[in-house]
Amino acid sequence: MEKPAINQYPIHELIKQRWSPLAFDARPIEPTKIASLLEAARWAASCFNEQPWSFIVATQDNSQEYEKLLSCLVEANQKWAKNAPLLMLSVAKLTFERNNKPNRHALHDVGFAVGNLTLQAQSFGLFVHQMGGFDGDKARSLYNIPQDYEPIAAIAVGYPGNINQLDEDLKQRELSPRSRKPLTDFVFRGNWGQPYF
Structure with a gap:
């Protein structure tokens, strides 16, 4: 199944084809590909090169x-994510290594790293679905995550699966069209709310 972006302006094919499926094939991901995904994340830009991910x-x-990582997901996400061969949890270090002061850019930088990972996955024919629906406190406890680190997102990765394996409600969600706000809603110039385009 494909759900390409309906873009107004030209974008790279990897971005056009990227979406967050619910149906994953259980086929294992080759260890070298998993390593490449994380290598792509490693080379993301970050504030002061802190690499807070x-x-x-x-x-x-x-x-x-x-099962340990799956147990951190809310039940609604466990229902479909259990089929993905790879689960991850992204975590941000909230303080700078160099001076222990708060790093207000950490979440942005982790997002950038996962963006790199996502495009690398797309280049392999893999798909990534990030989730906010997980229990951060449970993850912190199960994995002994230090206090100055914050669990950010759960991530399912895998090859696309058969949508017929999904419950009817999830199947309908999978088949629903993709949508995005128009650029005029969020790209401004001069003053807030004054569209650039």
Whole structure:
């Protein structure tokens, strides 16, 4: 299944084809590809080159580790994410290494790293679905995440699956058209709310 972006202006094909599916094939992801995804994240830009990202990774071939990470997801996300062969949790370090002061750019930088990871995945024919629906406190406890780090998103990665494996409500969500706000709603100049375009 494909759900290409309906773009107003030209964009790269990897961006056009990227979307967040609910149907994943259980086929394992090759370890070299997983390494490449994380290498792409590693090379993201960050404020003062702090690289405030960390990733907790679990694959289905280690059921104990996989179930541990899956248990952090809310039940509605567990329903479909359990089929993805790779689950991750992105984590941000909220303070600068160099002076221990708050890093207000950490979440932005982690997002950039996951953006790199997502496009690298897309280039392999893999899809990424990020989730805010997870229990950050449970993840912190299960993984002993330090206090100056914040779990940001749960991430499912895999090859596209058959939408017929989904419950009817999820199937309808999968089949629904993609939409985006127009550029005039969020790109401004001069004053806030004055459209650039």
